[in-house]
Amino acid sequence: MLRGAYYVPIALAFALVARHGRYLPLWLPECGMVAAYAAYFSIERARFPLLLGMAVAVLAGSLSALVAHYALFAGHVARSEPFAALLRGIGVIVLLDNIASLLTGGYALAFSRLAIPSSGRFRMVHALLGSDALALGCVPLLAGGLWAAVNHTRSGLQYRSVSANRQVATQYGLRVQRIDFIVVVMGGLLCAIGGITNGLRYGLTATMMSTTALKAVAVVVAVGYDRLLTVALGMLAIGVLESLCQARIRFSAFEDGVSYAALAIGLVVHYVVWPWWRHWRERRSWGAEKQLAEARL
Amino acid sequence: MNFVWLDIAVRVLLGSTLVMAQAVLLNWLGVPFAAITLFAGVAAYGAVAGVAPVIVALALLEAAFLLLVRPLPQDRYLLLSLASLALMRSAVGAVNRFGGQLGTASVSTLIPAQRPTSAFPFALALFLAAFLLLLALRHSQMGLAVDTARIGATDFCANSMTPVGMITALLLGAAVLLAAFAGAVQGAYAGWIDPNVFRIDYAITMLVATLVIGRMPIRGALLAMAFFVFPDFFSSALGYNRTASAHIREILWGAAIIFLAGRGTSTARGNQ
Numbered sequence: 001m002l003r004g005a006y007y008v009p010i011a012l013a014f015a016l017v018a019r020h021g022r023y024l025p026l027w028l029p030e031c032g033m034v035a036a037y038a039a040y041f042s043i044e045r046a047r048f049p050l051l052l053g054m055a056v057a058v059l060a061g062s063l064s065a066l067v068a069h070y071a072l073f074a075g076h077v078a079r080s081e082p083f084a085a086l087l088r089g090i091g092v093i094v095l096l097d098n099i100a101s102l103l104t105g106g107y108a109l110a111f112s113r114l115a116i117p118s119s120g121r122f123r124m125v126h127a128l129l130g131s132d133a134l135a136l137g138c139v140p141l142l143a144g145g146l147w148a149a150v151n152h153t154r155s156g157l158q159y160r161s162v163s164a165n166r167q168v169a170t171q172y173g174l175r176v177q178r179i180d181f182i183v184v185v186m187g188g189l190l191c192a193i194g195g196i197t198n199g200l201r202y203g204l205t206a207t208m209m210s211t212t213a214l215k216a217v218a219v220v221v222a223v224g225y226d227r228l229l230t231v232a233l234g235m236l237a238i239g240v241l242e243s244l245c246q247a248r249i250r251f252s253a254f255e256d257g258v259s260y261a262a263l264a265i266g267l268v269v270h271y272v273v274w275p276w277w278r279h280w281r282e283r284r285s286w287g288a289e290k291q292l293a294e295a296r297l
Numbered sequence: 298m299n300f301v302w303l304d305i306a307v308r309v310l311l312g313s314t315l316v317m318a319q320a321v322l323l324n325w326l327g328v329p330f331a332a333i334t335l336f337a338g339v340a341a342y343g344a345v346a347g348v349a350p351v352i353v354a355l356a357l358l359e360a361a362f363l364l365l366v367r368p369l370p371q372d373r374y375l376l377l378s379l380a381s382l383a384l385m386r387s388a389v390g391a392v393n394r395f396g397g398q399l400g401t402a403s404v405s406t407l408i409p410a411q412r413p414t415s416a417f418p419f420a421l422a423l424f425l426a427a428f429l430l431l432l433a434l435r436h437s438q439m440g441l442a443v444d445t446a447r448i449g450a451t452d453f454c455a456n457s458m459t460p461v462g463m464i465t466a467l468l469l470g471a472a473v474l475l476a477a478f479a480g481a482v483q484g485a486y487a488g489w490i491d492p493n494v495f496r497i498d499y500a501i502t503m504l505v506a507t508l509v510i511g512r513m514p515i516r517g518a519l520l521a522m523a524f525f526v527f528p529d530f531f532s533s534a535l536g537y538n539r540t541a542s543a544h545i546r547e548i549l550w551g552a553a554i555i556f557l558a559g560r561g562t563s564t565a566r567g568n569q
Contacts, residue, residue: 024372072555083329084558086372087508091554094505098547106540207498214383214497217376250391253398253492257387260380267377271368 004239005135006201009194010209011216011235012146015225017187019163020180023082024221026089027068029213030096031188032195035061036204037100039196040111054196061192062185068092069184077180078166093210101206109204131200138193143232146190150228159183211256218259222266238262303413305529307486310420311479312503313521317427318475319507320517325434326468327447329371330362331504332378335385336473337480338494344403344484345395351477359473363466379497386495400491403484410488419482424518427475431514443468505550508557524550 010029017025039057042048048056072092076085150156162169162179170176191209198208219234238259245255254261319333336355343351358381365374390398408416434440446464449456484490493499506524510517528542 024376083371083375086375087558088555090501090504091551091558094501094547094551095555098544098551102541102544102548210498214379218380221373221376253390254387257384260383260387263380264377264384267369267373268365271370271373272365275368 001236001240001243002132002136003243004236005132005139006194006198007212007215007219007235007239008135008139008232009142009190009197010212011219011231012142012228013187013190013194014213014216015220015228015231016146016150016190017183018220019225020159020183021073021077021085022080022163023073023076023085024089024217025073025187026086026213026217027073027092028065028187029191029194029209029216030093031061031065031068032191032193032198032212033096033100033204033206033209034064034195035192036111036195036199036208039199040109040204044111057196058189058192061195062188065184065188065191066181069180074180093213097206097210104204104206106206111199111204131197135197135201138197139232139236142190142193143229147228155179155182215259218263218266222262224270234262300413303417304411305526307413307416307420309522309525310417310424311483311486312506312525313518314420314423314427314479315476316503316506316510316521316524317424317431317518318472318479319503320510320512320521321430321434321468321472323504323507324510324512324517325431325440325443325447326465327450328366328465328469329375330378330469331375331507332382332500333472333476333507334480334500334503335378335382335495336476337483338382338385338389340477340480341403341484341487341490341494342389342395343481344405345401345490355473355477359469363469366465379500382495382497382500386492389495390492396491398492400489400493403488403490405485408482408485410486412486416482416486419478423475423479423482428514428518430471430475431517435512435514502547505547505554509550509553 010032013028014025017028035057038060039053042056043050043053046053072088073085076082076088150159158169158174158179159182161172161174162176166176194212195209198212202208215238216235219238220231223230223234225231241258242255245251245253245258315333315337319330322328322330322333335358339354339358340351362378365377369377389395395401402410404410408419434443442459442464445455445459446461449459449461480494484494506521509524510520524546527546528539531542531545532539
């Protein structure tokens with residue numbers, strides 16, 4: 001479950017921005033990498049106090065999201081071009097991952113700063129890190145908070161309206177630009193949290209977010225980006241399944257394939273099986289109605 | 298030419314063949330397919346699994362991707378093609394007969410492992426076949442039909458003028474064939490195959506190269522070769538680390554993708 005908890009902020013950010021822009025923002029989790037590296041350099045190298053370093057990192061993550069969105073993706077969102085946006089997202093991932101890899105010489109950086117003081121009495125706590133507690137705490141807080149904000153507030157209604165139809169929302173006087181700004185900042189913020197917690201637990205690598213991004217995409221696409229709580233639960237389930245696969249030698253090869261299996265099944269069910277089933281049911285009911293009409297005649 | 302450069306030539310030619318095969322689908326036909334390495338990887342396992350199971354697996358995969366072209370939106374189709382790589386990597390890694398996650402030796406009587414002199418003719422023949430296919434698409438009536446089929450994704454009149462399904466099946470078959478032969482040569486030449494042939498980041502590298510080469514056969518072939526020869530050439534000419542050269546290549550081409558995707562060069566088929 002812990003493993004899944006580390007993915008949850010990224011998946012929530014992804015779902016939030018994907019629903020808003022009607023595209024798959026593969027680039028967004030990279031803001032988490034920017035934040036994680038910013039945290040490392042400000043805390044470890046520049047010797048900033050922990051809280052100040054974290055604040056700088058979160059700011060860096062949100063700023064990078066804003067810059068990327070307005071420089072590269074805002075046009076695609078306005079023109080509804082999901083494929084071009086996806087390709088550009090892949091370009092951004094390739095660019096950022098390779099820059100990070102080149103700057104660090106391809107080496108991973110250790111960044112474990114939140115160790116919980118171990119105690120003989122609490123063996124469970126002994127195995128946990130501070131980042132684990134942070135990640136676990138973030139799950140109900142972020143998932144519940146975001147779900148409530150999106151589904152039960154006035155701002156959430158505006159967000160849903162813009163997500164449903166930008167043109168109509170603009171004609172009805174909603175401030176679409178402001179909502180764009182807030183959504184991207186929120187997405188960057190969530191990714192920054194996800195990136196920093198991931199970095200604290202697993203260390204920093206250039207590709208630390210690209211794999212996580214694909215897992216988040218898999219779950220969000222499989223369950224639908226308008227179901228925030230299901231996305232969070234799905235991510236936790238993926239973490240559990242991955243850990244179970246890792247624990248069994250026979251299934252260890254499937255550790256990385258769990259989320260992709262969910263993606264493939266979700267896509268086939270959503271775009272092939274479900275439309276076919278609906279079509280079949282309609283034809284059947286139409287046939288029954290026709291038979292009834294013929295019997296009456 | 299010494300063996301080092303012959304080895305580089307073999308790798309460049311095989312990589313370029315894969316890129317050109319993928320370009321047939323992505324750039325010419327507009328099918329957002331990004332997993333050409335899936336077919337190459339499956340064929341590479343032919344040395345261990347046998348020819349018949351590999352042919353069956355390739356045919357099933359091709360049929361599945363063909364059936365999903367129409368119902369899936371293009372961004373989802375691209376993701377599914379990448380996901381299929383990860384799934385295949387997991388599936389192959391779980392089979393003990395294939396050496397699990399560590400892989401196994403691939404022995405071929407036709408192409409001995411690490412012998413560039415024996416692999417070079419095959420690599421060159423495959424490269425020329427892919428290049429001729431691109432030339433044919435550029436200059437023949439078939440190419441005109443492919444262009445119409447691509448436009449048919451968004452234009453109803455164009456869609457009614459060409460047998461889109463037939464053309465898609467034909468080109469997918471050609472791309473699968475090229476990729477399978479390239480993969481088989483690659484597997485035999487490397488002498489060792491493991492599930493890493495299905496890595497997503499390798500497929501993304503291929504995707505980057507595919508998007509950049511566009512729809513010009515000669516320029517595309519040269520760009521594809523330049524893409525793969527760059528790290529070796531750069532490190533040989535300037536004495537720079539080969540891995541760092543590969544990073545520089547990816548940075549430059551990643552920037553090119555960002556620029557090209559913004560100009561809307563790749564119009565792929567499917568629902569938006």
